[in-house]
Every structure is written in structure tokens, then in C-alpha cells.
Amino acid sequence: MNRYFSTIPWLLQRISGAVLVVLLAVHFWVGHYADWGEPITFAGVQMRLQSTVFITIDLILLMLVVFHGLNGVRNIILDYPAFLPHNRPISLILFIIGIATVIFGIYALYPFITGGG
Amino acid sequence: MSLKDSQLKILLRTILNSDEPGTLAYVFHRLTGIILAGYLFLHIWTISSSTISPAAFDMKLGAFSRPLFLVLDVALLAAASFHALNGVRIIFFDTGIGIKRQKLGFILAIVLTVIIALLAAKLLVPVIFGEG
Secondary structure: OOOOOOHHHHHHHHHHHHHHHHHHHHHHHHHHHOOOOOOOOHHHHHHHOOOHHHHHHHHHHHHHHHHHHHHHHHHHHHOOHHHHHHHHHHHHHHHHHHHHHHHHHHHHHHHHHHOOO | OOHHHHHHHHHHHHHHHOOOOHHHHHHHHHHHHHHHHHHHHHHHHHHHHHHOOHHHHHHHHHHHHOHHHHHHHHHHHHHHHHHHHHHHHHHHHHOOOOHHHHHHHHHHHHHHHHHHHHHHHHOHHHHHHOOO
16 A cells, blocks of 8 residues: 555446446447347337437446546556656546547437537 | 467467566556546547537448448457456555465456357357358
8 A cells, every 4th residue: 555545546446347237238239249140230220219218328337448448557557666656647647648538439320409500 | 389379379478477466467457547547538539520420320330230340349358357357456556355276367358258259259150150
């Protein structure tokens, strides 16, 4: 344990991880396996995203997975003592990447909700 | 014996012989984590073809029903399964449950991952060897 250790990211990593186990099981089944081998189509995804439940699940999934992934990357970087003094700028850069990725993800989902074209 | 076989044997022996397979679990967790994080960005990038046009999305996603990508999809599921199961193992230890059963937890995570991967890989049989 070192003085850079903080409890809140550690706890959020566990909580997001636990939720992701459930949500990703659903996501893998619906998105990758239910229609195994069939091409994924815009119309198909659009139909699924007519449901507010799926939009909500996808948005929660996006935010949790981006947080969990980038916080994981942060943990790996800060495992190297050389990077520890640069904790602040590293965390800030990863935070900005995370926000940008979530915004980009919502931008990518938006055409399915509005109908595209 | 091929190099791959002997490496696999060394790996299996390391898992079964070590009293605390924590290092291996740590390495696997980290490797699968990096793979999954990398995939996440590719995944969002692919989906974003939706912003060009529905046709562009269909063309891009259509490529992913090719056998190569279906094989990669099963590999992805295996990586995600191990990461999830070992993650549950970590959460249990953090809450003080099963700390004396670390090896059992790791073997359980590996066995369940293999079962999930094999069930998914069964779907590949008709894809690779032609529809029967």
C-alpha cells in the first residue's frame, strides 16, 4: 500500500465490475450469440433500441465499461513506481479520454434511436 | 513434442503445483483486461459507422459474420469470462470470503472459462466445416 492509493477508485472498480458481470452476460448473449452467425444489421439494432430498457442498459454499459477499462489501465500504469509521481496528469488524461469515449459512444448510438439516414 | 505442447504442460503444472496461484491469476487478469480494453475501443469505433449511414453500418458489421471474426468472438468471450470469474474471485477475497481457498477459486475460474469457451466453440463447428 502506498500513499497514492485511494479507496474510491478501488471501490468503484469492484462495484462496476460486479454490475458488468451481469450486464455483459446479457450483452454477449443478445449482441453476439442469440443470432449466431447472422450479420448484425442497422435495422435489427434499431428495433432492439426501440425499447427504453435496452437504451438504458446500453448507456449504463457504455459508462461502466469505459470507467472500468480506463481505471484498470490506470491501475496498471500506477503499478510502475516510475509513473507514481505523475499520478495526477495520468489520471486527468485518462479521465478526458473516458469522457470523450462516452460522448463518442452516445454519438454512435444516436442514429439507432432517431432512425438514422 | 512441439513447443506449444510443452509450454502448455509447464503452464498446467504451474497452476496445479503452486500453493498460491495468485501470480498466474494476476497475469491472466491483466492480460485479459488489456485485451478487453483494446477491444472496447475497436467495438465503439465499429458501431460508429452508424453515423455515416445505415448501409455503411450494415456493410461494416456484415464483415464480422465471416468465420475469422466468429472465431475471434469466441476468443473474446473466453477472455471476458475469465476476467469476470477471476474478478468475482477478487471481490470475494476483498470481502474476506474464501481467502484460504484461493487455489480452488482460480481452478474454478479456469474450468468455468474452458466450459463456456467450449460451449461457444461448438457453434463454430458448422461455420468452419460447412453447414451440415
